[in-house]
Each structure stands twice: as structure tokens, then as C-alpha cells.
Amino acid sequence: MVSVWRAAMAVVAMAGLVGSAAQTGQAQVPWPTGVHVEVPSRWTPVVPGAYGPDTAVVILGYGLTPAGTMREELVRRLRVGLLQAALAPLSPIIVTGGNPRSGITEADAMSEWLVANGVAPERILREGRADSTVQNARHTAALMAERGLRGAVLVTSDDHIGRASAAFVAADIAVVGELTPDRVPWFVRPVWVGTFGANSPHPGP
Template sequence: MLWVTWMTRGVCAALIATGFVCATAPEGTAEPATPIGVADLHRMLTPTLPGTYGDDTAVVILGYGLTPEGDLRPELVRRLRAGLVQAVFAPWSPIIVTGGNPQAGLSEADAMADWLLAAGVDPARILREPQADSTVANARFTAALMAEHHLRAAVLVTSGDHVDRARAAFDDAGVLVVGELTPDRTLWPVLPLRIDRFGPALPPG
């Protein structure tokens, strides 16, 4: 499947022009052993890219439970990576991190904000909602924060198996949801040349 590798590299090169940084597989890591199917090839050639939004639209990253030590779980890191990509595509949009459920004295929102700051995000862009203990509360408290900052709409960033429930909760809270992004709809799980770094160096996962 050498032609697929070179085609993938061509796609990667095209994405570099838009700001992606394409990372080659670590040394000693083999190319995928299974053939790339038609669906995977279609996904590689027609990627789902984040939308572009203005300063009246918030990028809302939903929390995920921290470890008892207050550390980020892998799924939350995946959400944050997707949220960072969306934030780069929408440089005028504020970023809302929402989640309470503190562990070791740290809320989900504060842990998420710390990760984004370490990734180079301007602190002025980050709005924290550290009280929510459920998806419904995420939506309700985020709606109030958006009203306070005169934000009209939101693009939701969460896990693929959570996005429908999250959208329903935000709809019920009166938030205009204009877009969604989930980690599983990004390119890096499929590409032999992984696209798993974007913009500044990401904090350790």
C-alpha cells in the first residue's frame, strides 16, 4: 500500500498549509498492518475540519471526571486536544471549560484550563465554569456564563458517545449550538502519518 502512504503524505502536506503539524510515527512503530478500506480512504481524503467562528461564539469543552489525585484522564485529554484544534480554527472565539466534581482540590474546569494554558492558549480567551456536576448542569451554568459575556452561540467539544446528550442539554438550556467536534471525528486515529499535534507543543497526555 505504498501509494496510500504517499497519498496520505500529500494530504498531510496540504494540511500543513492550513496550520496542521504532521508528526511521523515514532521510530520502531510499524505502518498499520491491516489494509486501509474504502471508508478510511474516504475519511482521509475528505477530513472533518473544525468550523470558523467569530467572537460571539464560544468553544465549549465539556469536562470528564478527574482521577482521585486531580489528574486528567485520557478521554479528557482527547477532548482538550480536539478543543485546541477548534480554538486554532476560531481564533476570535473564547473557550469555555465546564466541569466541577473537584478532586484533590481541583475542579475539572481548572484542570482543563491549566492544560490549555500549558498548550500556549492566551489566558484571556479561557472562561471557567467550575460548578457543574452533570451534563445538564454543564449546559445550565454555561448558558449563564455565555449571557454574562454576551456570547450568542456555542460549538460543543465532547466525546462521540456523549455529543447527542450534550447537544440536547444545551438546546434545553436555550444555547444556540452551531457546531460540534469530537476526538473520534479527527484524522489522527487513521493516518499512518499521525496528525496528533497542532500549533504549540501539547502538554503530556
């Protein structure tokens, strides 16, 4: 069993190791046996933070396939969002993205993935109307205002985070954190988030 505390400590330890490797220009890191982590050769690690119930973990969508299935880039975002959710168990999770394919929105697909990986359905807020980054921000801002949420941790891709953060700030959202798959150490098999936190790796998607 993997506790939330052990998961957090593992992230901190990995961040330190990768930061050390990045300074020396080497990408070879002595990971624990059985743990596989993506390590770009040049990488500034970011450790997910611990937040309270007034801060939302906001995962931005990515275009689905014509069949309504998720592309790998969206799964990578979800894995990072799942890790952040494990370290901030009181924070609600907002999945934002419309653009339906085969009747499935990005928000629907993301929500289903999170539930399949152990997140309680009532913790997830779906925003399934947005069809652009600006609309992601505006619709999320309205949803956060309804729930009395004050801050957001944005989860998206590295080449999108700057534009996304600017859009959310313009929508009067306090962006308290920015996470991307390229900046955060994450397990190929992510920790499973149960009702009370992170448990053993889950055999889900």
C-alpha cells in the same frame, strides 16, 4: 512553523482522504511523513469551522482521577478543542466541569492544560460548578449570557455529544457545531496555539 491557514488546509485535506477511505471500507490513508492521525475504520469526518467572537468553543469535562489528574479521554477532548481554537482565534473558550478531586475541578485541570499548550489565559472562561451534563449546559448558558455570546461549538466524546447537545439546546444555547475526537482528524502531537494562532508543535502535556 505551522500557520493557522496551513493547519486548516491540513484538516480539510485529511478529512477528504478519510472520507474517501471510508467509502471504500479501507482505513489505510497515505498521511504525510511524520504525521500520526487516529483513523477509525468507519468514520464520518467533521472539519472544525471558523467562528467569530460571539461564538464560544465549549469543552465539556470528564471525571478526574482521585489525585486530580486528567484521564486520557479528557485529554482527547482538549486536543480537539485546541484545534478548533486555532481555527477560530477570536472565539473564547469555555471549559465546564466541577466534580473536584484533590481540590482540583475539571475546569481547572482543563484550563491549565490549555494554557500549557499556548492558549492565552484571558481567552479561557472557567465554569467549575457543574456536576452533570444538564448543569454543564445551564451554567454555561449563564456565563455566555453575561458575555453576550450567541452560539457554542460543543466538544465532547462521541458517546456523549447527543445528550450534551440536547441539554445545551434545552438551555437555550444555539449549538452551531459539534466536535468529538472520533469525528475530527487530530494530531497525536497537537498544534500549539499561541497568542496569534497556531505555531509549531509544543512540547507540553
